[in-house]
Amino acid sequence: MRIAVIGGGLAGCATACELALAGHEVSLMERSGSVAAEASFAPTGAIAAAMLAGFGPLALAAAGQPPARATPTDLLRPGRARWAHQSRKPHPGTARHAQVLAQESPLRLTALAHHHQLALEDSHQAASLLVLFTTARARSRVQKLATRQHSGPDSPWQVPEPLDADAAQALEPGLATAALKGGAWHLPGQALIHAHTLAHALKDETRRLGAHIHFGQAVHRIEPGPPWRVEGQAYDAVVLCTGGLTLSGAGLPKPPLRPRWAMSLTAPLQSMDHNLEQGPLAGPQGIVADAQAGVVITRLGDRLRAATDCGWQAGDAATARRLYECLERWFPGAARSARVQSWSHAVALTPDGLPLVGPAGDAPGLWLHLGLGLHGAAWAVAGAHRLARQIGGAAPDALDAALAPSRWR
Numbered sequence: 414m415r416i417a418v419i420g421g422g423l424a425g426c427a428t429a430c431e432l433a434l435a436g437h438e439v440s441l442m443e444r445s446g447s448v449a450a451e452a453s454f455a456p457t458g459a460i461a462a463a464m465l466a467g468f469g470p471l472a473l474a475a476a477g478q479p480p481a482r483a484t485p486t487d488l489l490r491p492g493r494a495r496w497a498h499q500s501r502k503p504h505p506g507t508a509r510h511a512q513v514l515a516q517e518s519p520l521r522l523t524a525l526a527h528h529h530q531l532a533l534e535d536s537h538q539a540a541s542l543l544v545l546f547t548t549a550r551a552r553s554r555v556q557k558l559a560t561r562q563h564s565g566p567d568s569p570w571q572v573p574e575p576l577d578a579d580a581a582q583a584l585e586p587g588l589a590t591a592a593l594k595g596g597a598w599h600l601p602g603q604a605l606i607h608a609h610t611l612a613h614a615l616k617d618e619t620r621r622l623g624a625h626i627h628f629g630q631a632v633h634r635i636e637p638g639p640p641w642r643v644e645g646q647a648y649d650a651v652v653l654c655t656g657g658l659t660l661s662g663a664g665l666p667k668p669p670l671r672p673r674w675a676m677s678l679t680a681p682l683q684s685m686d687h688n689l690e691q692g693p694l695a696g697p698q699g700i701v702a703d704a705q706a707g708v709v710i711t712r713l714g715d716r717l718r719a720a721t722d723c724g725w726q727a728g729d730a731a732t733a734r735r736l737y738e739c740l741e742r743w744f745p746g747a748a749r750s751a752r753v754q755s756w757s758h759a760v761a762l763t764p765d766g767l768p769l770v771g772p773a774g775d776a777p778g779l780w781l782h783l784g785l786g787l788h789g790a791a792w793a794v795a796g797a798h799r800l801a802r803q804i805g806g807a808a809p810d811a812l813d814a815a816l817a818p819s820r821w822r
């Protein structure tokens with residue numbers, strides 16, 4: 414089939430790559446001059462399936478934070494009241510679906526690298542997650558919330574025994590433990606994705622497989638099909654990987670999506686011995702989450718990144734300060750502070766926090782891979798594989814059904 418993939422973030426690059434691997438004639442269109450220029454630019458890239466709840470704002474470390482509530486003026490905006498209403502009753506099993514999708518991504522990456530020999534080596538790695546608590550009360554609050562979200566007969570969620578400061582430091586030698594009054598949970602078997610590197614590697618492999626990649630190509634409108642017409646060209650199918658909905662056209666669905674903001678700080682790591690330019694680097698080994706501050710800190714090669722969910726507004730100087738304080742609390746002096754870069758971007762969030770992956774509606778040939786919210790690094794690769802299988806004619810399984818855009822009709 415001739416397929417147009419619109420949007421070159423992590424979701425678009427992974428989708429284009431899966432479709433090209435399946436033998437389709439793929440065109441990837443991205444409005445910027447490069448892939449991963451928007452939400453996929455600088456996420457922490459944590460894939461922490463063990464703690465992943467379906468509803469974005471509560472996920473991962475932010476499990477310790479109260480969910481952001483919409484304000485009355487906010488609700489007056491078109492579609493917002495409906496979104497807020499729908500978000501109050503997430504589907505049963507949402508947290509489990511979120512976890513399974515996150516577990517599938519690293520497996521699929523390994524299969525792409527080994528079985529299909531794609532060159533993706535430096536773009537992902539196994540990692541463990543250390544969740545840090547500054548008080549025992551905070552730990553018990555997070556524990557209650559996580560148990561509620563992950564309850565169910567087939568849930569893999571087990572409350573870990575809390576580690577004391579020495580045990581936590583044995584796992585993360587650079588960790589400062591003065592504030593660790595509530596202990597830590599150690600959750601091994603997670604993964605880290607270097608989102609920007611991965612998007613570029615997937616794009617290169619997609620091109621090598623014969624796909625056409627068009628940068629600086631903003632698509633404003635598509636003409637309904639089949640054949641679908643995008644920028645004057647005819648396609649058998651179109652996949653929207655635009656983060657949120659950024660284009661119009663008859664027959665395009667209007668799924669409930671809201672922009673939600675997150676912010677990250679990135680800095681090169683100092684050497685553990687500040688007098689030495691070379692030598693072992695300070696900072697985390699894997700993923701560290703401060704459950705109260707709602708901050709996730711990861712190590713990406715020789716850099717450190719800290720990120721937080723900012724709610725409905727862009728991160729500002731106060732958010733950056735909160736991130737920096739958190740870094741200094743747990744890894745004092747690890748970041749080369751003169752070279753810290755901050756970045757805030759919106760992601761598109763569905764009411765239940767799960768992405769939209771599947772047929773867009775009744776019009777054959779229009780597919781969505783949108784609304785990856787705050788977990789796109791964890792979900793994009795698995796979602797792309799699932800979507801390509803369905804486009805190839807495979808019958809949807811139970812998880813495909815849970816991710817289907819039709820759940821919001």
Ligand SMILES: Cc1cc2nc3c(=O)[nH]c(=O)nc-3n(C[C@H](O)[C@H](O)[C@H](O)COP(=O)(O)OP(=O)(O)OC[C@H]3O[C@@H](n4cnc5c(N)ncnc54)[C@H](O)[C@@H]3O)c2cc1C
Binds near residue numbers: 443449459675791
């Ligand atoms: C600070 C921060 C930290 C995060 N941390 C994590 C984390 O630890 N773990 C995790 O799993 N996720 C994390 N995320 C979320 C993750 O980064 C996103 O979910 C993911 O990058 C979304 O990918 P995407 O491809 O759907 O969207 P995007 O990366 O936004 O890609 C959409 C692309 O479509 C293009 N586009 C849009 N409209 C058009 C058009 N009309 N024509 C052509 N092109 C178009 C855009 O230019 C863009 O490149 C974080 C996000 C942020 C902001």
